[in-house]
Amino acid sequence: MNAGELLSLCKRRGFIWPSFEIYGGVAGMYDFGPLGSALKDNIVAVWRDVYKRGEGFVEIDSPTVNPEAVFRASGHMDEFSDYVVHCKECREPFRADHLVSDLHANPDTLDAAALKGLMVEHSVCCPDCQCELGSVEEFNLMFKTSIGPGSNRAGYLRPETAQGIFVNFPHLYRYNREKLPLGVIQHGRGYRNEISPRQGMIRLREFNMMEVELFVDPDDKSWPRFPAVAEETLRLVPEDGAERELSLTQALEGGVIANEVLAYFIWLTKTLLERMGVDGGRLRFRQHLKDEMAHYAMDCWDAEVLLSYGWTEVVGIADRGCWDLSQHAAWSNEEMSHFKRYDEPREVERVALKAKYRELGPLFKGEAKEVARLIEERGPEDVSGGVLKVEKDGAELEIPETLFETVTVREKLAGERVMPHVIEPSHGLDRIFYTVLEHAYRREDDYTVLALRPEMAPIKAGVFPLMARDGLEEKAKEVFALLTAEGIEAFYDESGSIGKRYARMDEVGTPWCVTVDYETLEEERGLKGTVTVRDRDSSEQRRVAISDLPVTLKSLLKGADFAKI
RNA sequence: GCGACUGUAGUCUAGUGGUUAGGACCGGGGCUUCCCAAGCCUCUAACCCGGGUUCGAAUCCCGGCAGUCGCACCA
Structure with a gap:
């Protein structure tokens, strides 16, 4: 297939439209039409289902305009x-x-x-x-703006949603009762003033991301659910460029993937993408080369899909180490670390310096307290030749050992502070959106079908009267109202021939069509009558009682076999 | 940002200085007891934008915008 055919369908049927077209358009920006908007929501819903419901992560939503300080800390001011x-x-x-x-x-x-x-x-x-x-x-590459009147406070449109999560770490950490691991998700728009946007929706200036930031103990990159998936396999292209199919266990034992938690989320990404309708045969995971890795990353794997444009990155799964939190801690002076409690408080013996306040007082008067603090910050190793040198107000101060003593102190330590590491699966929503469409695109003899997975389909059921006469329309409208009331996205259509209406629904990926025919009317009044349900992929039909229709469609949506209804 | 090519109804396209700008598909209305884009009638609808050349520009020239491809870029 070629991308042009699909983009033409997308435009014609209301998935996406080039933005601002009546004014000539702007490269790298697209509007989602009614069907596209629904498909996009369905993609977000699956992602949220996997991470929020499935993994117990929490979701936040932060501003797209950020003050300059955020990007000074994150490194984007320099890198961009x-x-x-x-x-x-x-x-x-x-x-x-x-x-x-x-x-x-x-x-x-x-x-x-x-x-x-x-x-x-x-x-x-x-x-x-x-x-x-x-x-x-x-x-x-960042879009600049100013915050408030005047132009002295610079703001930038965020190039990634991640920073909104990092700057909220202190709040999130408390929300999670000061425990790790802590998983946070955010989806929304990001902006990069690309020099040359290309390839339809693949490189955009304003785009949608679904980002996940998982904060973990740097000394514990295991994952509780890992054993359940340890023998699952992945198609990997490691640094050396040699593609191979490895189980997660093999990849870890061979040192191909850096750690267990990263391996788990690579596997989770595979299941997520396949559930959305990405073809597993056109999906692989490629490891970033050292020189291609972002300034913050320790290890990074891209989920790549094969499109008509070639292999294209749709998800990046990076181990960002402690980079982001360390940066924000340094620039903001906020505590961004995790207090890691020991199972048992530890008693430690430490040799320390203790100031002799009795001697210091008369010598230093009002500054004695400050001098004592400077002494006690140091250890015995700093003493040489009976003298401790400290720096006070920029000047060196020599303190003779008559003013302090060396003591052994016993301390109880409940834990220690560690900077959490961040595992980041970052999803390019627009690219996934396009992949879902391209991998669902089937064309035979000028007949086009979007074989979208039912969960992805913007419309779940077309509802038609066989003909728009003899009361068939009224009955079909009742069926439409029933499905809508049951929360099933339905679409009523009575125009043209029945075949044309099936074709219209096939082209936008609607998995089932319900047709009210003369048999429906001949049967009992009310909702006892039966209608035909037609399956998009097999074009087979089954008769189902109207009263059973919502339940039947819902079970089909959950994956029931059409042949068995 | 550079270079090459391109831009005609919603979509695909014909038209190379003077046309009521043609067709197909789609879409709207109607006819046809009609379950896989059947047929017939009918209607809507276009020269990317701005300048220039010319008596006259969809057509030639310049600029812009957008698209495709290549270069560059792609944290």
Whole structure:
């Protein structure tokens, strides 16, 4: 198939539309139409079901506009800013810091003026045509705005939802009664001012993410549910590039996947994607190479799906280590660590310095308390030649050992503080959305079917009168109202021939169609009459009593076999 | 951001200086006891935007926007 056919269907039938089309459109932005909006919700519902109901994680929702401090701490201010310089002749763009990498130890730290100065000083020319280079310009991939009136408080549209979870860690940690592991999920929009959005919905400027941040004890990366799935297999492409099918146990024992919890969530991602309708035969997990890994990641695996565009990343499952929390702790001065209680409080003996307050008082007067604190912060190892050197108000102070003594103290320790590690399965919703459609797309002799899994289908049942006459319409409308009242997404259609109506429903992935015919009317009044239920994938039909219809459809939705109803 | 190609109803497309801008599919209305896009009648609906050349531009030129592909980018 080609992506154009599918995108045309999506546009025609109301899955997605290019945004702002009447004004010429904006690259990298799409609107979800009525069917697309429903499909997107269904994808989010499965993700939420797996993580919130299934794993007991908690969900939050945080702002898309964040103050600059968040991204200073997260590293995005640096990582997202590139200085670009263009050749005046051939117009070829170059990363300015790359051009001066031989001339400066740390070109990343230079600003535009410094970069330009360095290039002028060393007569750096265009590497392609040796011509003169233009001015150095900053290109930042984050959308900038200002918060409040005036422009002195910078804000940025978030490039990922993750930071909203990290900055809330202290609240979430208390919410979870100060226990690990702690799983938090958030879905929403993210923004990246891509230089060149391409390939339909694959690279967008405004996009949807479903992110999961699991905070774990850095010394315990096991997972309670792991044993149940240990022998399940995954199609893996490790760092060395050699694809192989391994069980989770094999992957861990061979050191292919870094730890148990990461392995479990890679497997969970596989089941999640397959439940959404991603074809398992077109799904693999590829390990990031060292140089492709994000600035924060310790190990990272991408779930990749085969699309008409080629292998495409849809989920990234990263072990971010303690990077994010450490960064926010350092920049905000907030406590972001976990107090890890020992099973039994430990008694430890420690040799410490104890200030002699009696001596210090007369010597230092009002500052004695401060000096005592400085002494007691140090240990016996800091004493040399009978003198302890401490720094006070920027000056060095020598304290003779007459002013303190060395004592052995016994302490009871209930636990220790550790910085949690973060396991992050991050899902590209728009890419999953497109994959679900492309993997469901079937076309034979100009007849198109979207074989969406029933759970994904925007419409669960089409309801038709065989013909729009003889009271069939009234009866069909009653059936439609019944299904709607039962919470089943239904669609009423009486136009054109019955075959055309089936075809219309097939094209948008509706799994079943219900038809009221003359037999329905001949049977008893009320809801005793029967209707035909037609299955999209087999095009077989069964007669079902109207009164049983909601129950029957609900069991089909849960996976019952159509042939057995 | 660069280069090549492209842009006509909702969709696919014909039209290469003067056309009431043609067709097909879809969609709306109607006819046909009609269970897998049947048929017939009928209706709606388009030259991406802005400049320029010309008596006259969908058509030629320039710019913008958008798309496809390649380069670059892709924490």
